[in-house]
Amino acid sequence: MFQNFEVKARPEQGPPRLAALRTALKAAGVGGFLVPRADAYQGEYVAPCDSRLEWLTGFTGSAGFAAVLPKIAGVFVDGRYRLQARAQVDTDAFAQVDWPEVRLGDWLRDHARDGARIGFDPWLHTVEEIAQLRKALAGHADLVPLTENPIDEIWDDRPAPPQSAAFAYPEELAGRSASEKRESCAASLTQTGETAVILTQPDAICWLLNIRGADLPRIPVVQAMAVLHGSGQLDLFADPNKFEEVNLGPGVQLYPPHAFIPALNALDGGVRIDPKTAPQAVSDALAKPIHGPDPCALPRACKTHSEIEGARAAHLRDGAAVCEFLAWVDEQTPGAFTEIDVVRALEGFRRETGALRDISFETIAGAGPHGAIVHYRVTEETDRAVNAGELLLVDSGGQYLDGTTDITRTIAIGRPTHEMQVAYTRVLQGMIAISRARWPEGLSGRDLDPLARIHLWMAGQDYDHGTGHGVGAYLSVHEGPQRISRASEVPLRPGMIVSNEPGYYREGAFGIRIENLVVVEPAPVIDGADSKRRMLSFETLTWAPLDRRLILSDLLSRAEIAWIDSYHEQVRGKIGPSLGKRAQLWLNEASAPL
Template sequence: MFQTFGAKSSPEQGPPRLARLRHEIAEEGLDGFLVPRADAHQGEYVAPCDERLAWLTGFTGSAGFAAILNDIAGVFIDGRYRLQVRAQVADDFTPVHWPEMSLTDWLETQMPGGGNVGFDPWLHTVEDVARHGKTLGKAAISLVAVDNLVDRIWTDRPAPPDAKFSAHPLEFAGEAAAEKRKRVATEQPVVITLPDSIAWLLNIRGTDIERNPVPQGFLVLHPDGAADLFAGPGKADDIADHIGTAVTVHPVDSFLGFLRGLAGPVQIDPKTCPQIIRTTLQAAGIAVIEADDPCILPKACKNPVEIAGAKAAHLRDGAAMVRFLAWLDQAGPQGGLTEIDVVKELEGFRRDTNQLREISFDTICGAGPNGAIVHYRVTEQTNRAINPGELLLVDSGGQYLDGTTDITRTIAIGTPSQTHRACYTRVLQGMIAISRVRFPKGVGGQHLDALARVPLWSAGMDYDHGTGHGVGSYLCVHEGPQGLSRRAKVALEPGMILSNEPGYYREGAFGIRIENLIVVCPAAPLEGADAREMYAFETLTHVPLDSRLIDVTLLTQAERFWIDAYHAQTLEKIGPLVQGEALDWLTTACAPL
């Protein structure tokens, strides 16, 4: 089924909804209310019933929040969404550049006399509430836990997801769930709320979140490896035999009551645990220990079976991409194509593999100026014709049982300009720098991020997003804690899969991004090197780059060698998987520079 197009709200709907929310804020005796893009499970992605931020403001980005006060309504967005938010929200909402402007600084500025700001304790983490509360308390601003005020006025709010969970076979997981539970269990009960952590730990999957095969629920893992799973009615019926008798299933509405009966102390992850869980435990006199979700790091470090699956998925997906690019190279310059046409065609090629479970996120397909909107999602209203002489940015991926893919290619439609070529080449140089780097054990993504930016910095350019994010194994296309960005402090370890995707965006003109997925692996030994443990990246994605956009005069000899070697390997790996016109196109696209 093709993805659907259309925003969940529109700018004109925002003002009356905002007025109704302000009425509820006043009725509650508050001076403001926080509206995050979050759900009770604190994952990155939310179901339609939890799209409160989009419903209220019209903003549909994957990150952000709103702070609604009596006389101003701030919508906080990072650098990826500063163009998008302008098009999606009414003038009654004020975009706020975040994290440059923090919520606490903004509230202190807007509420100089202090006041009470309400929040839903299911939708804010322990860490966030503690951090904000400590700072705001000095300004006489109090955070007050209340029932969700948006839900009071959202009369046609969708029902929660009710699809059943499914088993994820051992042939793809690579480790039995019972072994995982014993491996990550701690000395005290641990509360786990992240859907992908629960999916990984129990070797189950779900369809509760669009494009992400995760189950929504809560889990308590005990020191002996037994677990209690809390899920909606009937959702766990089909996995009873799979999870075994050591995992007990309970109704989700019994979760808080169950917590009150635990013998403490109880471990929570303050970065992902909703505040209501901490307050429930404390009210019952149960001691709380704060520590990382024990699944986070083991899930990020893929085992050999998962890495083999990722490689197989990328070859399959790469063949679909080659068929798509061959089609686009022939059809694009003729004119008549729109962004939606391209999105549908690409998904069709992936579905032709007969192994696609779902696309891994809504395809980003931006022609010309739309490509400059970093997380642009085409709708019927924004759909644009693709014209010769423009750049087309296509960021897409697939969910397969053996792996999750994510790839971006920027394509010249017709003849590119010299500006296009110069900018593209600098982005490509950054991607190559990450692909080739060797680094010692203990290095985090924050140390490597600058390598991808140096070619752009040298020309006075940059991009307002991280260079790479973690990727799951038939799980979320965005996975922590690994990453390549200034905020990615976790040391990179073998088995971690990341994206490598520098970019450049010129507002009103074009966008460029090039993305491959890479996996951390031990680096090959060098003659004369010391015994220090070194890591490197192995590239998983094999799809040609657009050589028409490469300015060879800007490249070093090592960069030219890398490109030619990458294309030779791509032809070797993908060539046997395609035929006819696609193979002819691939052979030409992979020719040496």
């Protein structure tokens, strides 16, 4: 999911590289440069060869960017990463900027001189991003696309691009053939009079063609771009060597990457691009770009019956591994095991299933104050013992051929404090509220998000991340367009899988997060319901016990207690038979009724 978190920046990062970049910018005739954590595919994950922000600043978080001017450079991070950025980035060289509270356009207006030329790599910024920034800088500074990225010119030991082989994804797991998907997505183009759509995100292309790969850490994708024509014909642009073992079938033509821009130049008529994901360079290459949504996004998000069945099976398998792990944690002597021991043990139990293809992101295992760093990643430098009286936050997942999992459990090590129990119970109430929700069809994740926060809000508390993200089917653990978030306006639809993960973080002390995955389904009919009003609800996919030692029953309603007891009863029934005897005994005690 995210790169490793380290205590401090590497010594070669910061001033020397920053000075070299400023020299390169002067030679290029620009007075500034934008450094996003992005590649040409505009996904959340980047290969080592595209980790320019990390190379320059030392910051390894999955969201953020830098702006470099002659006299000042800023690293922009949101609330999830501020502790991490302070630890990783040389603050003498880079000012930390609280984003999105401080907008890039406003910062550049404050720090760049009038008439400044700010360079950017048009492959690394979306069409929407550049349009908004140009509007913000109008009359003050100009954005200048550069044909060569100046960081690439000074990055002497830059890694080579990934070269993993693509492989076919079984149609019985996908639930639809690749040709059916192409025809369906192409039909949406003819309805709007567009001749083609440009696809620039590898997970969308892999979904569309029923293929997978290993070009990115923890995500089974092959990097490629494509042109889907209104006829259903698809032109795929990727390294041909990656496809030697894959039969793409009729209607798909493979071309090398260098043929992509000439192909865009030759397209006639209106061509759709998604301005939220397409790089500016793609728009610049088209004669008549038309803005519209990626036609793969919603069909991919609304899982087929086969994909949902696969997700159920993957979560049962994964839940058994997590239960074995939780039993292992309770057997350890506090202070005698570390965060790295936790990561290795959990991955080991998943591998013992015999079905794990990979973990779905780098495991978060934060003990004590490390748990308050939302996307903490343990390294040899940051590793610490898991001590008595602390909370251990473990956020992890697995990639199985039939599904992608993501689960968080917060575990009491020894005797928890009353403060920990109160905070945990409030977070749990939010998770239960989402799990039990029924809502009218047409509402989005924004409408449900307050349900997860209301108990925290009543105590003057909150958390600085969304409540849930979409999840793919043996694809990205973060998949749009659906979310449970204040920023989400996409209506929730049957088949969409989302995470349900409220949290609470006390800086320097502890972190709490509880996460299950859920899938949207038509709500069961209940007595007295309006028969004309279609309602939706969630089916829980994740099965592993909650830590009863952290639950204060006195704070819970009867309905919340009943939900917990029912959930634990189902965990015993679904997971118990798959466990070893030791873990079965542990589970029976850990999931006893409140």
